[in-house]
Amino acid sequence: MPVLVEEKINNNRKNGNSNDNTDKNDNGTREIQHELMEWHPTSGLLALTTYHSNIGSEINFFTHQAVKSDYLPIRKANARITYLCWHPVIDIIATSWDSGDVIFRFVQNDKDFSLPNENVRNNEMIKCMLWSLTELKICITKKNGNITLWRILNDEKREKLKIVVSGMINEEANCICRWKSESKSFEHENTKHVNAEFNDKLASLTNDEKIESNEYFIIGGANGGIHTFHHNGEIREIYRLDSAVIQLFYIETKTLLLALSQELFLHQFILVDDNKVEEKIRVKVNGKWPNFQIIMMGIDMLAMCNGENEIRIWDLKNDENGAISLRKTKGFNATDTITCLSYSNVKDCLSGGTADGKIANWKHQHTADGKFDKQWILQEAVNIGSRVKMIKWSTVSDILAVSTGNAVTLLKEQAILSHMNGNIAVLQSSSKKVTLICLESMEQHDIQISIILKGLHMGEKYLALWDNQNIYLYEIINEENTKLKIQSTANFNCSTSGVAVYQQNVYCIENDKIKIRTFQGTVKQIISIPEMEGNPIMIDINNSWMCIASSNGFIRIYDLSAKEARQQYHSKYISKTVQDFKYFLHVKLNKLGNRVSFTYCTDDNKKVYPSIMVWDADSDIVSNFNFITGMTDQQQYEADANAELIANNRPNAAVARKIEKEQIRYRLPDYLPGFHCWDSNDSRYLICEANHYKPNARPNYLLSIFVTSEDGLHMQDLHLQSRNSEVLLGCTVPYIYSVRKDNDENEESNNEMSIGNLLLRQVLREFIGLENSDATTKEICYKLYYRFNHNQEDSLIILKILNCIFQAMMNFSYYMIVDKMDEAFKAIKFIKSENAWEHMAHMCVKTRRLDVALVCLGNMGHVCGVRALRKSMQSGDPLEVQVAILAIQLGLLDEAQALFASCGRYDLVNRLLQTRNRWDEAFEIAEKHDRIHLRNTYYNYAKYHESLNSIDTAIENYEKSGTHRFEVPRMLFEHPKKLEVYVKKTKDSGIQKWWARYMESQGDVKAARLYYQYAKDYLSVVRLLCRSNNIDDAVEIANSSDDKASCYHLGRYFETHGDPNMAVTFFTKAHAYSNALRLAREYNMQDKIANLALMAGGNELVEAAQYYENISGQADKAVMLYHKAGMISRALDLAFRTEQFSALDLITNELDENSDPRVLERAAEFFKNNQQYNRAVQLLAYAKKYSEAIDLCKQRNVPMSEALAEALTPPKGDMSNEADRIKLLELIAECCVQQRNYHFAAKKYTQAGNKLEAMRSLVKSGDTGRIVFFATAARNKEIYILAANYLQTLNWKEDGDLMKQIESFYNKANAHEHLASFYEACAQVEIDDYRDYNKAVDALNEALRCIMKALQNNPKNEEYLMEKQAELHQAIGNIREFIQIRTVYELDSTDAIQQLEAFADDKEACKNIRLGDIYAVMIMHNVHKTNYRKAYSLIQKLKEREPYLELNRFVSKEMQDVICDELKLPHFTNNEKIGSESSEDQRLDDEVDYSYAMKRHIQRENKAFDEKNFE
Template identity: 40%
Template sequence: MDSFGKSKKLEISHMKWQLHFDMVGLCVSPYFMPPQAQTLYPDSMCVVVQTGPSNLSIDNFATSTHQDLKTDIQIKGTYTTGENVAIWNGRKLVVYEITGDKSTIRAAGTFSTESTICCLYEQNVYTIEQGKVQVRTFQGTVKQLISFTEVEGQPVTLEVCSVGTENGIIKLYDLSRREAKQIGTAKNMTDVISHFGGFVSLRCNCAGNKVSLCIKKPNGSTDSKLYIWDTELDTLQYFNFETGKGEQDDFAPGTMESDQETAEERGKNQAARDIAGRFPISHFWDPLETKLLVCETKSLPNQQSKLNQSISLTSSMSRATLEQPPEMMIVSLFVTPENGVLIQDSFSMKKSHSSMLGMQVPYYYFARKAEDTDKADANAALDESMNRPQTTAAPSFTSKAVSRRTMRDFIGLEDADKNARDAMMNFSFYLTIGNMDEAFKAIKLIRSESVWENMAKMCVKTRRLDVATVCLGNMGHARGAKALRESVAEPELDARVACLAVQLDLHEDAVRPLKNCKRYDLLNDFYQSNGQWGKAMETAEMYDRVHLRTTYYNYGKHLETKGDVNGAIPNYEKSETHRFEVPRMLFDDTQMLENYIVKNKDKQLRKWWAQYMESAGEMETALQFYEAAADYLSLVRVYCYCGNLDKAAEICNETGDRAACYHLARQYENNNEIKQAIHFFTRAQAYGNAIRLCKENEYEDQLMNLALVSSPVHMIEAARYYENKHDGMDKAVMLYHKGGNFAKALDLAFQSRQLGALQHIAEDLTDTTDPELLQRCADFFMENGQFDKAVDLLAVGKKYIEALKLCHQHQVPMTEELVEKLTPAKGVAENETDERNKILEGIAEVCMNQRQYHLATKKFTQAGNKMKAMKSLLKSGDTEKIIFFAGVSRQKEIYVMAANYLQSLDWRKDPEIMKNIIGFYTKGRALDSLSGFYDACAMVEVDEYQNYDKALGALTEAYKCLTKAKMKNQTQQEEKLAALKTRITLMKKFVTARRAYDEDKDEAVKACQVLLEEPELDSAVRVGDVFGFMIEHYAKKEHWKAAYACMEEMRAKIPKVNLGYYVNMRTIEQVHSALQIPLGRGTGAEINGFQAGSPGDEETGEEVEEDVIDDFADD
């Protein structure tokens, strides 16, 4: 109860609205009524506001009267009908009567009740007690009880013409008779709202055919949708404040492309974005207009947290230009069954207002905050909450507790008659739904310029520029019509809307669309034109940096116009125009200007001030400022003017400033001090003047040095001078050469027989040089035996054939650089291409003769002769490049040539070479050669590794390749195939016998014996290997005589055979030892070329025998 201590500092937190018609709505709040309450009865414009625990403030705007009421109870709720006021505290209800002249208030009745929500209608009081609605007289006599079934639930919301229960049932009642009578059937909201959690509030329109309801979700939070029940059509519509769209437009975002939107759709979408992210907290119908509904909305908690987070991450500079959405907004809606629920207007509620009380065309009513009530005055009572200027005077009546705001569409029509108001309401409605024909019909009789101006302002909100054009015409607003017509050049609709808003002085409405379309250049111009320089500079700094300097400049001009010189200077500096603007601005105050220049330390400004002082004859001051500005030319100029040439020379020598040195040199030349003049002309790099003086005064020692560092023009000029000197021919040749006049240089060199100079000049000759001159030089070098120089010049002159003949005749080394010089550029014509190829082949032939095989290969390739290129490469022996060239050439002959070359290498030790040989023969379709290579592989496997398995595989591949080959000599091919087949058969028998040895040894030996009888055995299988196999077998069986017999037979068949090559030496020794036969007995007893047991060679023979045995053991 401490909160009631100060009666004028209490917050208003709840209100009720009493409609004027013969049907009363009953409303029970589902929450406890707060200690403060307020009620507005719109028909009589009577407002009752609680200002203290027991105090009421009663204001009647119709009669402009104010009364204060002190009650005997602490007030928890109040209700008024304009003629009566009811108050209650949960235990007692008191009814007061306001007299007809509105000057006196007296008690009309009192009774005890625990109801916390009550309504008045005529002489009846409606309360909710014990789950029923009770109808009482002012003295408390119960006249009627309205009961509800258990299925319907107990009533929890009560409003004129409607009752809502805890189970979601809504009932309407007719109070025009003696007793309240239900109208129609009840509506169960749980059937049509899936997430229904309970009623927050109900409101009925003046016709009783529409009921707006605010509900809560099952989790207790308020639903962002406001629902409207049409009792006649029994339909339910809604408006979603979270998206800012009605049911007819509440589709998922992004389903429509912005490029496809019409102007009307774009305006609707922008209006939706302005109010999105909110939920309703109260709603009111107009007491006379059945389709006009207004809502007080608040930002959703999650939207506010996102906004705070984005602001916290935004720099302080951009926060000034960031438009923060207001927490509380008022949104007015048109509700129709045909067009759905549409936005009529929206604006933010001022922070000085605590809540909305209601509306009645043409006003909205608001309750002031307690701390704001003492600040109200007569001039601000109506206009304080409006965002735009009023066009009519405010009424004289002022209320400290209540404020009202004129509706956007009715500015200028506050005192108009009913017909004018109806016409404007119809215009607003038709404009909202987009029916322009009906909109203009509704206002065709209105002639007031203020009304047309108001309608033009409406077009800013609705973005209907076509309508705005008509309104501006009827207003006679020529400037606005012209600006709107010119704004068509702007591609963005929002930019054109902002132009209209500016012409109508709707500054806030101009800022928002410019930010939406990101036209910060126009926003910057608007802020400048409106005098909001802080925002203009912040906008330029953050978003419009291209106009940042212009903004600072304009602000500086603005401050200069106001006389704020000190404020203008920094802005001129930021715009980088201070070097001109500040001297202009301070020109009449020389002392202040000098102080600024000294303090600023800008060289250009100091130079300007020095020039000004010089023009005023203040030479010493001018010199000081010239020196501070580092303007050495002006320093030297002034010192020369004052006759102090020594000081000027000192400055030139110290700084080396070219302009200063040139000026001083001219002074010395005028004074006939030639050496000093030449020196400073040289420092100034004015070599032409220095050379001129040297020639005029015959300073030849300096002339040559100056000419060499000067331009070609001056070199040629000096060369002409030396050409006329009998001892200056060498210098003339050099200067003509350096100056680019090669013809003259060569001519003089030939005349004076300067061979060294000719060599230097020849190095710089190009194909643009005169061909005769090139030929002359080449002939000169040939006469002097310098054939390499002659070849170079012939190549430069594109005489390639002659150059090649010279290279061939005199063996001029073919370097890569020379070869490239001799290579002609690619021609377009066919004859040019043929000629070029001949020259390339000539270059290659010369390279071949000089064993420059790689260069020859390159040139043959460029000439398209890949065969010769391959032959050159083969001579080089570069295996890697041969393999690469064969791979990229993709010619059969080249593949075969590469394979033949690789076969000449030691391919047995390099598997990669063997792989390339097979690949190249295959790609070259040389299957007969590939067959021969496989045959060679088979022989290697037999001779070196005794691997008959691999040898058999190689022979088989050779047979396959030869079968596929297409030899010109078919007879020879058939003979080779027959021979291969025989060899394969014999080798296969031997391999089979060796493989079968483990299973049937005797049968394997018999197969070998049969094999030895083959007459052509040695062409496929070495006879020694067959005998060796049999000897090893007999030795293992210890059939020594059979083994020795095989050895003897082997010696007979293979004279001078080396037994150790086919049979293990240990086996041989064992056989001889078992039969007690000396090791050296018999023919072919030599082992590894030595006679076994020969006198004097015992030690050597033993060593060799050991080596052979080791070798076989390794095998």
Template identity: 85%
Template sequence: MNIGSLLLRQVLPEFIGLENSDTTTKEAIMNFSYYMTVNKMDEAFKAIKFIKSENAWEHMAHMCVKTRRLDVALLCLGNMGHACGVRALKKSMQNNDPLDVQVAILAIQLGLLDEAQALFTSCGRYDLVNRLLQTRNRWDEAFEIAEKYDRIHLRNTYYNYANYLESLNLTDAAIENYEKSGTHCFEVPRMLFDHPKMLEAYVKKTKHPGIQKWWAQYMESKGDVNAARLYYQYANDYLSVVRLLCRSNNIDEAVEMANSSGDKAACYHLGQYFEALGDPNMAVMFFTKAHACRNALRLAKENNMKDKIANLALMAGGNELVEAAQYYENIPGQADKAVMLYHKAGMISRALDLAFRTEQFSALDLITNELDENSDPRILERAAEFFKNNQQYNKAVQLLAYSKKYSEAIDLCKQRNVPMSEALAEALTPSKEEISNDADRIKLLESVAKCCVQQRNYHLAAKKYTQAGNKLDAMRSLVKSGDTGRIVFFATAARKKEIYILAANYLQTLNWKEDGDLMKQIESFYNKANAYEHLSSFYEACAQVEIDDYRDYNKAVDAFNEALRCITKALQNNPKNEEYLTEKQTELYQAIGNLKEFIQIKTVYELDPTDAIRQLEALADDKQACKNIRIGDIYAVMIAYNIHKTNYKKAYSLIQQLKEREPHIKLSHYISKEVQDVIRDELKLPSFINDDKNGSEADEEQRLDDEVDYSYAMKRHFQRDSKTFDEEDIEDTLK
């Protein structure tokens, strides 16, 4: 057996199709492949320069699909004489398509469809995959790609498939796909035009408005008006129905159809019909329903329909508003409509001018409500002057504010007491861009604030004073408002001596005696302001409260000591007022001394009452001491002592002395009712004390006592109870 018969001949992929080529061609291909591999393009092109075989060029073009060398591919296509391929590839390159797309175009031109599909898929161009599958009649795959990745071309795919089926005379399948593509309203009648019975059956079956309208038009072209009108109505083509009814002179039915359907086109057709018929009222009505306002307005003017022109102009808008306004302006008694139309047309100046001339107050109100700071200043000033002359000051002020006439607006507010709302105050507050001079701007802000104070709008006044940088007047306004929370907050935030003092002075007007937090706040503000003189006065007031309300002289001494400490600090900080402060310091020393003396006497009383009473008598004669100690407290101790000793006449004498020294004193504050009753009963006095009651009340009480007939035993019981006055009563008096 010959060994050659056992050998298999295997052709390399690069040489498939060139098995029978001559040696020169094979060598050229080998050299070309080598130089392409080592990227020596010039040598590669030289190697294939003299190849004449078309198969060789086609083979190299196939290689270019694998190597993606489009420059070489163009050369190969050119030598192959493949003009369409060259054109398609160059067009793709000019469109800057992705490289995979360009290579896929080359593959398609060379018949490598599977490679082209793979390339389109790899770069995500499913639209091109879809088109490629359609050209290969692989419709199921095309639909699958369109459903998943290329839905934008899904209907187009159905349309192309329907065309394909139509070419195969598969009518039912073609109709189904035309319907899926949404083109059946045109394509199905076209396809079935030569088969009237099939077409009529399809129309009756589908009941699609587009198909029914096409059939109605077809019937009308055949002269079958009744069938045409029926199918127009099925298709909701009311214009065509009305048109056919008018042609048949069924006007009432046409009017009813237009009114019931509300179709604008049908109404417009009827408007034209009635205009041609010479019935302007009906024409205007149907033009209006059709929103053909210019046609309706034209007819209304031609036929002098004054009552309809205004509404029609409002519906039409634009230049029609101005023309209608001019029309009404020349008609007596119709100025209000002209003003309204000018206003709607945006001609505010013209509208206001006419409203002023004709004194249309309601129209002016309406127009001015739409004016703002962006309106023409001349219009604003004129409107403000008009409202001012007609006692409508609120609107005048607002318009003056819009026109930047701030001073005039504020003066008008003050003169006519126009309520200063927050919105108006903001409108009267110029920005720094509007008034660059800070002094002028501050003056305006303070004018607004003063107006607010005049109207007792203290919170707003405080806000404007603050914006003007005048925090002191802002605090004064808040003090007038009585808003304690805001006063405390503002004083804390302002951190100014005068404001601290104002706030503390205000807090003293409240019930600080019962509120410890309020007292601490007052002390804090005075301390922050270094206002030790004021703080001293406050501590004096605290001392007086301890004496008057609680009869606690020990705490009063503590308060006077604090007052003395503050006066001493004030002397150190303010030597200019030294004489007054020194005098005040001396008074405080005396007050502390007098109070301590009284406290000491009460202590002595527990050990030696007689000596204590002697000291109290001397203290009562000391006028200076009585300025700091309540005279009633001194006499109360002496009266209690004498009652304890059953010396009722002496007690009564002391009461009389006390009343002579203090004619308006309220004895019940110092001597209890029980003590007074004991003295009266023991001395057989009718009623010697006229305390908190007026004369008539005291007499009435005595009269009732005289009229009650108590038994002897009851009277003795009262007397016995009244005379019981032990050490506890004296201790209560000394407290």
């Protein structure tokens, strides 16, 4: 029940009064009218326009405290303000005037600038303005339809405006809205003119990102047009209404555009794109313009009022609507009407001003009930005094600005001020009233106040109220048999932030001190706080103890019982003990003054730390309970220690298991601590609120905690806080007191009671029933207590008895929690009341102490409860189930239901709900969690309604349970007519069949046959027809229905009546083949027996085969039947004997390895004799005659397929001798090789372990990929050599990877001799194919290196290797000599030619150098010397020495022709190439590799060098 505090707008500045008196008329009276007001969206400044009839309008800026700010007003003489528009982020306001002017104000630096004069014309009134979200631009529309987009620029000296784009619509622009861009940034190049705060806001908006705006404006016109206006100046009409558009709304979450027309049609459009809209719906709303107002609430709700006493709300998200109205019970008159609306996003509150000068506030509550009057709760009326013309909620705070035209008031919601001491509670019930309530007599008394109340405190006999300047003291007189009296005692001037009263002293927080004053204001004592502790910010007094909390996180405790306050303990530095401490939120002291509970915030945004903290001053320890983890600090320590044990493979401790259970119960991750208080009698008992971080989203809780120095902090219970509770006020066992919500909608539960309209009293769970039982000692004590005078000795004795009872109950609860059971029983041993024992048993349900519960049940005499609990314990039920059984015996059914659900026993939840007749919940549980008992639930529900004689509902649920076939006839048996009606109505065959039987038993055969037919019970129909000898109809029904039972009945009928053919026919239709075969054999029906046996199967096949075997000429049927019966041997034997070869082929197709080996061998021999060797081999393989099968494959060349090869491969373990198996595999491989099936051969050789033969098989296959893979995987020297040798047969000259693979294999095999031979081959290739003698030398050097490696291993062929080494040395020397001669030729051609001639004559040298290469150089030399004769003779000599030489490979054809032409001789003819090279390998490769130096040498001899001569 928050209080709205009024603060009138003060037109005076903070620093003094204004001397401006120009707003007075000649009579000295003010003629001021407040017309417009707007809150800034982020800074919270209020712009208020004031019109003076004599001088014009001005705009002033006000703070949340209703005080005019220091910013200069905006004034303009003889003009009236028509429109206000704040920038959404920056403190810039745009104002339009009836003169057509637009003035912009940067509020932070009081700088104004206006539209250029050429853009201001008379009668061009500004209609609306709207800022862009993405840039510092504003869209301004005028009455004549002109639309302009302006940008604010900075000219260093002053701000100015620049037109971005402009356009016109052919109608007056009435309203505007913005299609919001998806961009989140803001970029503007001129921001130097604003202060740091402006820059910060701008930076936070931009995030240094540049954007391209896709934002545009939507304008509604006076003629009904809806237009879009883009940043590029493009204007498009997207729709047209029948009348003027007066309001536009854009719903971003649903991409909807709402348009309100002057005829009050609300149109809903879907924005397809920026050029098109589609009308979704059109609604006519009640009312008449202009007495109609519509506003947005949040992002997807609308509120509308039409000058009546109700508001209609439209929820666009859920497509729902409803109405909320003023109510007389909340202080509104029946004739009052709503004049204006405003919505607060901060408070989720809708407000309306009324014609009678009141403010109506509806607070939004998220409830399961979908009704709007349940979701929007009307608060008490706030009286303003005169008709409300305008209201505006601040967008950043909970302040409502209210304008009546003549005055503006700011209403601020202030948290309820309340305090409780003993049996007196005091709270602020309104801004002008404080109410005292006596908790025992429930009497209340009001105090009217005229101050703006800042705080209050209730002492033992005195009440203190204070505002910013004064303290007011009242004496409370609460005598027996008299009404509560209050009288003002004193007041004095004192500026304080906090006050407390104890006896005759007033404790005031004044700056950095606590001053103890008398009731007259005289200072008696000053408590100074050290500077390091900060200033005192809170004080709390309990009994004769006071605690002080300071701004720097220190807590002090003082004893007030003496003449002067004395500090009892050392100051406690809380900031050092807790995490992220910023400042205290609440601080409370217990009655003994030795424990302080507190909560605190972690930053300046009131972020509450999720723990309740307790400082035990005696032990100087700060304990806590964490809402997120659900554990106390001690439990957290024990859990961490247990985690270390588990990490070291130690078992989980029992303490840890207990902690886990409590953690599940008390963990509240989405909750924060709220107000808390200590019990007024028990110094150990603490109550703390647990409030959900989203108000009204979830229910709140109350945590009850025991705190002692010996055992620390222990959780006692988790109570559901009443929905009617606003805030916790105090605790006096067995009651918890709360401030009551201003809400009449929620009903009170059984354990709570309202005290007037302000307080709510809630009974602790352990004491429910005990607090108001006339039979209890408590009630007797209360009666005796009020009978005696308070000062008499007897009354003190009674009070002691009363306190002892509650103290015993509390002690019992505490000792149970800390597992001190002996102490717990001692605490309650003197209690004889059965009711008290029952409530202690209730505690056992909460603490789950079943051993204690048995004692309590015994003292109660609850024999059934003891028996049920022991039975559950002996049966081994989970602990939750046992506790639930106890709860049921004690009548705690809700607790039992929660316990059953917590352990997943939804079947028991279902049964419990059924016993409580909560059937809807039972069905919900059954459908979601207990579907196995869903039908049983329907059955029990039907039985329940049957007991209530609700027949129709019972029938419906019997049908859902699937038991209606029995239960409905049983239920209606005494009402035959109802039963017959039900049977006729139902389509259930079971019911119809039952009714038919009933009719048959009653002798009504016709009706019985009819219902049998309805039920499709054709057996009964045929039975009745046969009884009446109506055989034709019976046959027709049996044939048409194809019902086996009816056919069988007819078969029996025809057999009995001597018609075997018909009997066999119907037995066959009934699938009664044994009966059919029996009759067929009896009557020798040979044509039917085989088919019947095939349909019957099993033994009938054998019997039929034997039957046919004995009949001449029927052997084929016998073989077939034996085959179908699975008697292959018998079938084959009979087929052989009777020479049924076609049948034999068919039978053998089904033979496999599981067949009889003798049968397989016999069949194989048969196929072998008939030259069907493939099938013979397959059957021998099945018979595991592998050798015979392989021999047959070799002899008859039977193709060895992969399947056959696998069939001939005996599995490992099948043969006793593994050597025999290997030999068999090698035989299979040899057969595969014989058939050129090399892959299968390699596979079988591999399985036999003969990898070398496997490699040889792969080499024969020529599958290079598999050969390389196999060689790599085998890792065998011989296999490496085989693979490399094979690769040399390929075209390795053109494949570098192949060459590397050959080298790799030879190296892995250490086959240096083979590798040397390969390198020699490489050298020869370089010479023959590429004429690259340098690379040839390199290859020969590699070959020489390999020979030397081979010699290091002392080989057997050492002599050969030595000769090979010498041969390689000679070859390398010859080649190098030739290379040297070619090099000399480039320097001295004559000497080189001489050396070449000598070299050509050396036959040993020519072994390694091609003769053609030597002669080519000499021929080329003589051609270039024009010594053609010599060149010709060299060619002739070359041909003589190499008759089969391809001359074109060494001397180009063109050069040959030049020589012959010069000598006038016939041209040379090219001989055919001989040798081992094939024709496709012949190619012309006559290019000679001449160096650049050699070419230069030829050019020096004045010969043109042409490479074509050497091609």
